[in-house]
Amino acid sequence: MNGFSYLIGVFLAILAGSINNIGLVLQKKVVNQVPPEAKFFRSLVKKPLWITGLLMELMIGSVFFMIAQIYIGPAIIPGLMAFGLIFLAIGSVKIVGETLKKVEIIGIIVMIFAIFLLGLSELSIDIAGIDILAFDLVLNMTIFTIALFLGSFICEILQRKIEKLKGILLAISSGFQFSLTNFWIAPLMAVIAHVFGGTANLGEIFLFIASAAILIAASIIGIMKIQQSFQVANASRMIPIQQVPIQITPLLAYFFVFALMPSTIFPIIYVIIGVFLILLSSFLLAKRQAQLDAIK
Numbered sequence: 001m002n003g004f005s006y007l008i009g010v011f012l013a014i015l016a017g018s019i020n021n022i023g024l025v026l027q028k029k030v031v032n033q034v035p036p037e038a039k040f041f042r043s044l045v046k047k048p049l050w051i052t053g054l055l056m057e058l059m060i061g062s063v064f065f066m067i068a069q070i071y072i073g074p075a076i077i078p079g080l081m082a083f084g085l086i087f088l089a090i091g092s093v094k095i096v097g098e099t100l101k102k103v104e105i106i107g108i109i110v111m112i113f114a115i116f117l118l119g120l121s122e123l124s125i126d127i128a129g130i131d132i133l134a135f136d137l138v139l140n141m142t143i144f145t146i147a148l149f150l151g152s153f154i155c156e157i158l159q160r161k162i163e164k165l166k167g168i169l170l171a172i173s174s175g176f177q178f179s180l181t182n183f184w185i186a187p188l189m190a191v192i193a194h195v196f197g198g199t200a201n202l203g204e205i206f207l208f209i210a211s212a213a214i215l216i217a218a219s220i221i222g223i224m225k226i227q228q229s230f231q232v233a234n235a236s237r238m239i240p241i242q243q244v245p246i247q248i249t250p251l252l253a254y255f256f257v258f259a260l261m262p263s264t265i266f267p268i269i270y271v272i273i274g275v276f277l278i279l280l281s282s283f284l285l286a287k288r289q290a291q292l293d294a295i296k
Helices: 003-031 042-047 046-070 075-079 086-096 102-121 135-161 165-196 202-232 235-257 266-294
Strands: none
Touching: 003 046, 003 075, 003 086, 003 102, 042 086, 046 075, 046 102, 046 165, 075 102, 075 235, 075 266, 086 102, 086 266, 102 266, 135 165, 135 235, 165 202, 165 235, 202 235, 235 266
């Protein structure tokens, strides 16, 4: 992979995260303006700004996210997309009517530095250049998927037995599910052109169906679990906890699923520090996201 293609992938991932969060801000701005006596959803669908925000979050941002997968693979995309939290923090200032606090300014600076480190790491995965149906890779993907589902399932069981950790366990469970969606986008993009071009073999068709099914199921479960977490715990704490598996599992996929290794130790150092700083920044900025989620 040449340097220009890598930069395009990094840019697209950052753009995807930014568009997603700007779209969320636009939606919440409209939601905040709906009168209590109005029919809620009917009022929203009549607002062009709300529709624009929804399209930005669910469609436009997703397109850039999927294209970024083609250029750099799934290893560092979740971290790069976290850049969008900056727009979420700034946008919430306008909606809530407050100013950015010192801790949030620090969070923004930390996030920018973390993204810079992730960019330096160059931990990309050339999805188009690998044999996605190779037996070893398919076996690794299967084991990885089962492990993430199992992690989510264990959290689900434990949250029913440990009341004090219910919110945390639900947030982690949600994070495992969204880790699956982030991972399975890459195999989907690897075969989608062949499937819709009519040149796919049986293995590619099966992989396409499996990818789509996992993406749909994991997305639904992930949304359900984080909403359940918000019901029993402070959203400003649950949001960054959810990010822990989302940020860590792509690195595990890079090393253990795709069995890749950078030529020097420095990319590993950059990405470890970068992920740590992203999690730190998420904690610092999460209060703003919680304020947006509280707007009905």
